Amino acid sequence: MNPALQGLLTIIVGVGGCVGYFYFSNQLLDRVIFPARGPNAGVNINRANQVRPWLFLFPAIFALGLYLAYPVVETLRLSLTDRVAGGGYDWVGLANYTQMFNEPKFWEAMRNNMLWLIVVPAAATAFGLLAAQLTDRIAWGNVAKSLIFMPMAISFVGASVIWKLVYDSRPAGQDQIGVLNAVWMAFEPGLWSTIVLRILPALLIVGFAAAVAYGAWLLAKPIIERDDRGPGMLAAGLRGAVALLFVWLIWESVSTLPGLLTSELPYGEPQNWLTISFWNNFFLMVVLIWIQTGFAMVILSAALRGIPEETVEAAIIDGAGPFDLFFRIKVPQIMGTILVVWTTITILVLKIFDIVFAMTNGQWETQVLANYMYDKLFRANDWGVGSAGAMVIMLLVTPILVWNVYNARKEMR
Amino acid sequence: MADLKLTKIVKAYGDVEVLHGIDLDIKRGEFIVFVGPSGCGKSTLLRTIAGLERITGGTMEIDGRVVNDIPPSERGIAMVFQTYALYPHMTVYDNMAFGMRLAKKSKQEIDERVKSAASILQLEPYLNRLPKALSGGQRQRVAIGRAICRDPKVFLFDEPLSNLDAALRVATRIEIAKLNESMPDTTMIYVTHDQIEAMTLADRIVVLRDGYVEQVGPPMELYHRPANLFVAQFIGSPAMNIMESVVTAASSSEVAVDVEGGGKAVVPIAGAPSLKGHPVKLGVRPEDLRIAGEGEQTIVSGKLDIAEALGEVTLLYVNVEGHEEPILAKLSGYVDIERGSEIHLTADAGDLHLFDGDGQSMLVEAERKQAA
Numbered sequence: 201m202n203p204a205l206q207g208l209l210t211i212i213v214g215v216g217g218c219v220g221y222f223y224f225s226n227q228l229l230d231r232v233i234f235p236a237r238g239p240n241a242g243v244n245i246n247r248a249n250q251v252r253p254w255l256f257l258f259p260a261i262f263a264l265g266l267y268l269a270y271p272v273v274e275t276l277r278l279s280l281t282d283r284v285a286g287g288g289y290d291w292v293g294l295a296n297y298t299q300m301f302n303e304p305k306f307w308e309a310m311r312n313n314m315l316w317l318i319v320v321p322a323a324a325t326a327f328g329l330l331a332a333q334l335t336d337r338i339a340w341g342n343v344a345k346s347l348i349f350m351p352m353a354i355s356f357v358g359a360s361v362i363w364k365l366v367y368d369s370r371p372a373g374q375d376q377i378g379v380l381n382a383v384w385m386a387f388e389p390g391l392w393s394t395i396v397l398r399i400l401p402a403l404l405i406v407g408f409a410a411a412v413a414y415g416a417w418l419l420a421k422p423i424i425e426r427d428d429r430g431p432g433m434l435a436a437g438l439r440g441a442v443a444l445l446f447v448w449l450i451w452e453s454v455s456t457l458p459g460l461l462t463s464e465l466p467y468g469e470p471q472n473w474l475t476i477s478f479w480n481n482f483f484l485m486v487v488l489i490w491i492q493t494g495f496a497m498v499i500l501s502a503a504l505r506g507i508p509e510e511t512v513e514a515a516i517i518d519g520a521g522p523f524d525l526f527f528r529i530k531v532p533q534i535m536g537t538i539l540v541v542w543t544t545i546t547i548l549v550l551k552i553f554d555i556v557f558a559m560t561n562g563q564w565e566t567q568v569l570a571n572y573m574y575d576k577l578f579r580a581n582d583w584g585v586g587s588a589g590a591m592v593i594m595l596l597v598t599p600i601l602v603w604n605v606y607n608a609r610k611e612m613r
Numbered sequence: 614m615a616d617l618k619l620t621k622i623v624k625a626y627g628d629v630e631v632l633h634g635i636d637l638d639i640k641r642g643e644f645i646v647f648v649g650p651s652g653c654g655k656s657t658l659l660r661t662i663a664g665l666e667r668i669t670g671g672t673m674e675i676d677g678r679v680v681n682d683i684p685p686s687e688r689g690i691a692m693v694f695q696t697y698a699l700y701p702h703m704t705v706y707d708n709m710a711f712g713m714r715l716a717k718k719s720k721q722e723i724d725e726r727v728k729s730a731a732s733i734l735q736l737e738p739y740l741n742r743l744p745k746a747l748s749g750g751q752r753q754r755v756a757i758g759r760a761i762c763r764d765p766k767v768f769l770f771d772e773p774l775s776n777l778d779a780a781l782r783v784a785t786r787i788e789i790a791k792l793n794e795s796m797p798d799t800t801m802i803y804v805t806h807d808q809i810e811a812m813t814l815a816d817r818i819v820v821l822r823d824g825y826v827e828q829v830g831p832p833m834e835l836y837h838r839p840a841n842l843f844v845a846q847f848i849g850s851p852a853m854n855i856m857e858s859v860v861t862a863a864s865s866s867e868v869a870v871d872v873e874g875g876g877k878a879v880v881p882i883a884g885a886p887s888l889k890g891h892p893v894k895l896g897v898r899p900e901d902l903r904i905a906g907e908g909e910q911t912i913v914s915g916k917l918d919i920a921e922a923l924g925e926v927t928l929l930y931v932n933v934e935g936h937e938e939p940i941l942a943k944l945s946g947y948v949d950i951e952r953g954s955e956i957h958l959t960a961d962a963g964d965l966h967l968f969d970g971d972g973q974s975m976l977v978e979a980e981r982k983q984a985a
Contacts, residue, residue, distance in 0.1 A: 510698030513665050518712030518763070519686030528711075532702040 218259075225255050272594065279587035296584035306589070308565055309572040312481055313596075316552060316568065318449075319482065321545040323489045325538060328496025332504050333526060335497075345501065349494035356491070356554035363487045364559055369470040381470045389467055398461055405457060409450045416446035477565040484566055487555050492548070496541045503537035504530060536611045543604035550597050569593050616641035616676055616800050617662070617767060623670035624654075624661055624824075631657055632824045634671065639800055644793050646811040647804045648847070649821035656771055658821070659804045663692050663769050676766060686712075691760035692769040695776060697752045699744040705731075705755050706740040709762045730758040733795070734788075750781045757792070768796075770803040774810060790814055808850060812836075820844050842972035845896050851928070853966070854902070854940045856913060858895040863887045868967060868975070870895055874933040876912040880965045884979045888969065896966035899928070902942040905959035912965075913940055914957040922947055931956050 201209075229251060230236065234244035279296055281289040300306050331348050335341035351359060368378030376382040387393040419439045474480045507530055515529045531538070553570035560566040562575065569589060577586030617639040624632040632654050639645050647655040660666040662673065664685035673680050680688050699708050706727055713723045731737045734754040744752055753773060760768060770789070774782045790813070793801055805811055811818050812832045820827040820835065820843070827847075828840040839845035839853075846852045858870040858878070867881045868888075872895055880895070897912065905911045915933035927948040930939040942958055950956065967975045 508696060508698065510694045510696050511700055514692070514694060514698040514759075515700070515711070516665065517663060517685045517690065517692050518759075519715045520711075524715060529700060533700075535702070 221259065222256060226252070229255060275587045275590050275594075278583050279591050280584075282584045283582075292584065296588040300585050300588050300592075305562075305567055306572060309562075309567040309569045312565075312567060313550065313552075313569050315481055316485055316488075316549045317546060320485050320488050320492065320549045321542045323485070324492035324545050325496050325500075325542050327489065327493040328498075328541065329500050329531075329538065331493065331497040332501035333530075336501065336504060345497065348497055351491045352494040354491070356487075357558045359487050359491055360555050360558035363483075363490075364474075367473040367483060369472050372468070372470055376470060378473075380473060384471060385468065387465075387467055389465075393465075393467070397465060402457055402460055405453050405460070409453045412446045412449050412453075416443045416450070419443040419446070474560050474566075475564045480560065480564055480566050484555055484559055487559070488549065488552065492545050496545065499541050500534065500537060503534040507533050536607060539607045540604060540611060543600050543607065546600050547597055547604060550593060550600070569596075616643075617802075618674040619662075619671070620673075621671035622658070622661060622668050622673060624657055624666060625669045630669075630824065632661070632668075635824075635826055637819065637826070637829070639802070641800055642797050644801045644803065644814055644816045645819060646815035646817075647802065647819050647821055648806060648808065648811045649827075650847070651806065652823075653821040654824040655804045655806075655819075655821045659692075659769055659771055659802060662767070662802065663690055664688050665692075686715075689766040690769055691763040691765035691767075692771065693753075693756045693760050693773045695772040697744070697756040697776070699752055699755055699759075701744055704741050704743055705736060705747070705758075708744065708755055709759045712759070712763050726762050726764070727758075730761040733761065733792070734758045749777050750785060753777065753785060754788075757789075761792075766800065768799050768801040770801065770805075772805055773803075774805070774807070786810055786813065808848060812848075818848075820847060838974065838977055839896075839966065840974050840977045842894065842896070842968050845966055845968070845974070849898055851899050851941050851943065853896045853898050854913075855968075856895045856897075856933075856936065856940070858893050858967075860888045860891050860893055863889055867962075870967070872912055873935045874913055874915060876914060877910055878912045878965055879910075879962055880967045880976075881962055882967065882976050882979050884983050885967075885975050886979075892970065893975070894968040894972070896968060897960050897964065899941040899943040900926075901960045901964035902940075902958045903944065903960065904948075905957040909959050911957040912959050914955065915940065917950055917952055917954055917956050919952065920948065920950055929956065931958065 229248050234248040234251070235241075236245050236248070238244075280291060280293060282292045282295070284290055331345070335344045335348075338344075354362070365377065366379045367381075368376075369381045370376050370378075376385055387397065420443045423436050423439060473483050511529060511533070512525060515525055520529060551570055552568055553574065556562055556566055556568050556571045557574065562568070562571045567575075570593060573586050573589035573593065575586075576582045576589060580586075617637070619635055619637040619639075622632055622635040622637075623630065635658060647658060649655045657666060661668045664680065664683065668681060675688055675690070700711065703711065709727045709730060710723045713726065727740070728737075731740060734757060736751070736754055736758055739747060739751060739755075744755065747755065753776075756773070773789070774785055777785060789803075793799075793814070803810070803814060815832055817829060817831055818835055819829050822843055828835060828844045830838075832848075835844060835848045839848060842855065846855065857873045860868060861871050861877075862869040863885060866883050867879050868885050869877070869879045870893060872878055878895060895912075902912075905914075913931070913933055915931040915936075918930040918932045918939050920930070921928040924947070925945065927944050927946065929942040929944065929948070929950070931942060933940050940958070942956075969975050969978070
């Protein structure tokens with residue numbers, strides 16, 4: 201049979217099966233098991249209505265249980281066992297975990313995951329918010345939005361292929377087909393490249409550090425000033441912790457400045473961007489940011505439109521400029537939505553696999569947890585360590601997931 | 614000195630003109646109410662004064678300064694919105710302090726002003742609450758408090774009571790009236806579609822229709838001497854009865870008309886143009902009508918359709934021949950009349966209004982001519 205026909209048939213059977221299940225099971229419940237007739241009609245109707253939700257929920261619960269809950273339990277079991285040559289398995293306790301924790305590759309993956317965790321949700325949300333705000337009131341805003349949203353329709357692997365071409369390099373004499381190298385080859389030592397490659401990035405870093413410092417100051421202010429309307433102990437502790445994290449970020453970013461300003465740049469040599477360790481992580485992150493910005497933009501754009509126009513007008517009368525309007529009136533009002541977007545992307549990032557798999561496969565220090573797990577499970581055939589890696593990912597995702605659901609439900613109220 | 618002067622204000626959205634050259638002189642400390650049916654441009658006019666809408670033409674002066682191109686925050690105005698427009702993420706205190714913080718006022722000054730506004734409006738217990746933890750009336754008070762904190766020259770209210778329930782509306786209306794008394798130097802402009810608010814609060818009412826000013830004047834002047842049919846029917850509830858009439862005689866001091874349905878009336882108008890034989894409209898407010906005594910000249914008569922007794926008044930709906938709508942009479946006390954019985958109604962000559970073919974009040978026109 202033609203595969204297209206086969207697909208169509210599958211769809212028809214699948215959808216028909218679902219509709220059939222709901223229709224016939226409902227009929228069975230109402231006509232045969234608890235018929236709304238006879239002396240017990242009233243009682244039967246009540247009973248049928250009590251059973252109905254479970255009847256309709258059953259397929260979803262069953263499928264989720266079979267494909268989600270059971271695998272979690274099974275993975276936990278596998279992570280505590282080892283394969284025995286010739287079949288069967290042994291309980292080994294936490295041996296797989298200790299083995300994993302002793303591997304530098306695992307810690308590399310952990311570090312990279314943390315990097316992804318900081319950069320991608322922040323960048324995607326920030327760009328999404330920026331795009332949402334900038335496209336809000338202009339005539340061609342919707343066209344711009346569609347273009348920005350388009351990468352969402354591309355699979356991660358497809359996006360990876362596109363960006364692999366962007367990062368592609370050819371030997372020095374040939375035409376560069378990768379955009380990044382084509383641009384890079386245009387640079388020569390001189391004033392302009394100093395401005396573009398040293399001073400501009402340095403200014404960006406300083407700006408970033410300043411923004412983070414301002415954020416840290418805002419966080420720390422209530423603790424330092426101790427005014428009577430200040431936060432409680434827990435909130436103060438949280439604020440302090442995040443402020444310290446910010447200080448660390450400032451240090452990290454500022455400490456790159458000397459290197460940036462003094463390093464020798466290999467002008468005229470095509471670069472293999474994906475092999476430049478540490479920085480190649482960021483080249484991979486760009487792909488996900490490129491995809492997720494559209495998602496963040498769509499959600500935040502809807503949230504921005506939901507802000508009551510009067511509050512904005514009241515702020516204008518109060519004397520708020522565009523920046524005050526955006527940061528002090530609009531952003532606080534959609535903070536809930538921003539958090540939901542942020543955490544949603546965070547969860548996605550923790551599970552990131554396809555982009556790394558397709559572009560570097562974890563080489564050149566770009567390993568991430570999900571690819572590490574895949575590596576152990578399917579290449580090294582070590583189900584124990586592979587499952588242990590999966591458990592670590594789940595442990596990291598769960599608290600964020602819970603928080604995400606909590607925030608999302610709060611938003612809906 | 615005119616505090617707020619509007620000259621030929623035009624506002625257009627693309628090709629659609631919504632305000633057609635509005636002229637208004639508002640004196641310092643006046644309480645002005647804009648009324649009119651939905652879509653008459655009253656809110657748009659208020660928003661142009663606030664600076665939230667740019668005017669397309671004309672000039673607007675506040676305290677002698679042209680403010681056409683001056684941003685809202687520098688016009689010396691404050692606005693209270695229908696939906697309160699409180700910043701939901703800020704406490705009551707921060708809501709009121711926001712504008713002053715933007716203006717980089719000192720902490721002490723901010724604190725003083727917020728506290729004093731809060732004490733005027735009895736908001737002290739709620740300063741640390743978020744708006745969502747307040748009732749509708751409290752929210753509206755916070756919005757007013759936020760406006761007071763700006764210490765404005767002109768206070769703008771955009772239908773501030775329409776989101777409140779009936780009892781709260783009355784209470785808040787009285788509070789606004791008291792607030793106005795306590796700030797004698799502050800001009801207040803108030804938009805509403807509610808006549809009672811307009812009549813009770815205003816020093817002067819501006820009646821707007823389709824982007825034109827129909828009449829400006831103190832409430833009682835609008836009630837007793839409406840300049841045209843629209844104002845006559847818009848002000849007062851139930852609305853004024855309008856009856857087709859024909860002028861039969863006109864002297865230098867009065868105009869006699871034949872009213873449709875067989876009645877006659879003599880309206881004292883000094884110096885009215887002689888419109889003998891011309892069709893005019895006679896207006897009588899329901900509360901001015903009474904049952905004609907023996908030998909009195911009937912203005913209108915017909916069959917009683919329905920009598921609604923409300924206790925303090927009785928509303929009579931009288932079907933008059935040749936008149937589509939029933940004529941309404943509002944008689945004080947309880948009046949017991951059988952349905953279908955013939956009723957003869959009359960009114961004092963001074964309570965009659967006569968409108969010419971263009972719907973302009975002949976009395977007001979004649980006075981204007983004499984003054985000129």
